[in-house]
Amino acid sequence: MKTRMESKALVFAAMMAALGNVLSFLSMQLAPLAPNIPLGPVQVSLALDLSHLTTFIAALFGGPVIGGMTGLIGGLVAAFEFGFSKGNLVTGFGLPLGKAMTGVTAGYVFKALYTEGNNPRLVATTVISYIPEAILTYALFKYLLPAYTGMPAFIAVAIAVQIIVKAFVEMVILGVILIGMVNNLGFKTYARGYFN
8 A cells, every 4th residue: 555655645645746847848838037148168148947836745745755756856857948958067966856855855845834724834944945055055066166157256145146136026926826726625636636
């Protein structure tokens, strides 16, 4: 019986990761904020990325491991778009790792702070859950990107700050969307079906 439950949890994580990649692609195509800024040997782009919606759903219903897996795999389109396709290996490898960190953190934060019926806490938990990824993003841009590309550190840090601010705004938006989804009895029953 336990293997069946684990298989159902993996299927849920895979579905959420696939949906996360689709959300990432669609939101980046529909809302490019600053596409393709050439900075020496790499290009940087800034776009809306709503892939963490599925990371938060997976973490809320499945916990830290399922949230982390969903974030890691659900970050592959963003890794390609913001990293590998621009010649930037730092963000190419760092993005999925950061998204996985958000998923793991969200699993623990939801468990500690969220109680059913207390929906306003969902926005706070999505914002808090992003903090480790924000720290990783800052560190990658401050220390690794200048060493890898020769870009001046102050430019890399300025880009990182813009990315982090944009991401915190996204977390608030995703928290509000998550409230609507959790209030939907059909969706809640469907998601819980993978873990009960």
